[in-house]
Amino acid sequence: MPVKELDVGLDEYKYGFRDPEKYVYKAKKGLSRKTVEEISWMKQEPDWMRKLRFKSLDIFEKKPLPTWGGDLTQLDFQDIYYYIKPAEKQGKTWDEVPEDIKKTFERLGIPEAERKFLAGVGAQYESEVVYHSLKKELEEKGVIFLDTDSALRKHPDLFKEYFGTVIPPADNKMAALNSAVWSGGSFIYIPAGVKVDMPLQAYFRINAERMGQFERTLIIAEEDSQVHYVEGCTAPIYDADSLHSAVVEIIVRPGARVRYTTIQNWSNNVYNLVTKRAAAYEGATMEWIDGNLGSKLTMKYPSVYLMGPKARAEILSIAFAGRNQYQDAGGKVIHGAPETSSTITSKSISKDGGRTAYRGLVKVYKGAGNIKSTVRCDALILDGESRSDTYPYMEIDEENVNIGHEATVSKIGEEQLFYLMSRGLSEQEAAIMIVNGFIEPLVKELPMEYAVEMNRLIELQMEGSVG
């Protein structure tokens, strides 16, 4: 009973609608010194940032494309728009956001979520953040939640101190590209001891064809502070490919705790090549929850550098690859201090010829004794055309370590489907129940609203209505 036969064949991706293009400014297609100059000029940036962009462009041009992971040879960097400014200014209320864009975010449910359970919201459309808000109490406590461009203007010293310190431009080719053309993203600063109870959320929307979105996010959590940041993203479906290449840097000071949740639901023509890394100091906790449902190709391995004793990393990765999708995801943990611990849990589902891969690294430096690390990856393959691979790398330079690795690959079983069908569930309902059960251990880690969203997205994927 292959599950694929059940697909209702709706080829409609729910978020695939597009708005007419009414932009304030759209840079010429393609990447050059001039493009970078233009972006920097539009933003009226300080000189150091302008120079950093140029240096980054040089690095990008020199570095070769990665030869592992997905195929990037079809990605034409000259066939992409690098900067589109959708509106004259940023809204502080939704009414200040241009009507079409506001409607788009309403269809995506953002203002409603904001009213219900968020402490702050940023909404990025193409290259710029068009709306931003933060609850007043948090502002009064010294919390900063801004789009990254505004942060550079308003907090230049803080910005310069941290920008590019966790992920320098030379880290990899895509990080260099982002450093050259970055625009938008979130900047978060949580003062020592401040605990933000409700999540801060950013939503990224690509609308134009052949668009490149290069947001840059920087989170600084001071000692004993706490924050949960959530990001979501969608785009319309086009024949031509788009590119999303973000850089996310996080600094988790001693005793602080940061949770970063992503529900990535790009349309199936988006290359999603993202570098995410956190540095966690003594007794700090960094958690990445990374849900990859959309995109044509995702290559993303959120990492944590454990820099102080007793720091902790947790990486939960959920990937779903349907037709023409390749999710190459996983995580990296670098144990650079003793008594640090880490857990990487990956659950992937492939269907209709989709491909998933877990790619991960656990590295332990000499001297980082008494560490504990557990890696667990489970793959569920729904039919004979689909594929899943595991690439777990370990580099252990210390003897006193406790490292566990476990991997399973299972196929959705005919007997399991039959059992559920004998209880009145249709074949599709049965398959959805099995898949939701498979990811349940991760989904239950999400706040309720996102757990519901995740289950719903998986159901849409299962119905074949996505992609």
Added chain:
Amino acid sequence: MNPILEIKDLYVSIDGKQILKGINVEIGPGEVHALMGRNGSGKSTLAYALMGHPKYVVDEGRIFFRGENLLELSPDQRARKGLFLAFQYPMAVPGVSVANFLRTAVNAVNGDGGEKKSIPVSRFRKELKENMNLLKIEPSFAKRYLNDGFSGGEKKRMEVLQLAMVKPALAILDEADSGLDIDALKIVSESINRVMDGEMGTLIITHYQRILNYINPNFVHVMADGRIVASGGPELARKLETQGYEWLEGEGVSADAG
């Protein structure tokens, strides 16, 4: 009274291998039929074929459920018509809680479908609690993942709990008693008796006579090599208990020759 289930001259094969070779059984409302036979005689094959497992191919014969041709229906459609199978080897579904699963199943069979309304949550909870109590299943099981890490006996109770919640028109119980100690057997039988109290037809598959001390069959059939080689009343089960299956084997062979 019209039978609920009519099995007429049924031939079933798996992977091209003929397993059932002409089965005839009729089960009416409120009737309890016991199907006995040695391991490998084809009892579970009959159960799977009735429920519509895609690997069990019906080569010949017909099955009617309340007069309707069952062979045209998928397993879930059969379930929604009122057929239920308690599995000999229930499957685990990790990540799906017992409560969530039961609610989905009860709504799929007895509610939902667009036309019928779904069961109110409060009523569902009450019934679940009652039935779990009767079956002496710890309340914490409602939150556990379905059959995941359950012992053999716990899985059997879970099947009977599903039976009690779904309340089908016809229940097939495939070795509902295997792996249960005497106390558990009593508890499970009591629950089965409670559900049977009424119009439900029942087909109890077992290879021991034991469970029939607690659940009284109206008819007993004995299967050997894919055929029913003897049918009778409760006394047949007692005869098997004292004399074993051997005396029947000759009859099976002679039926073969005929």
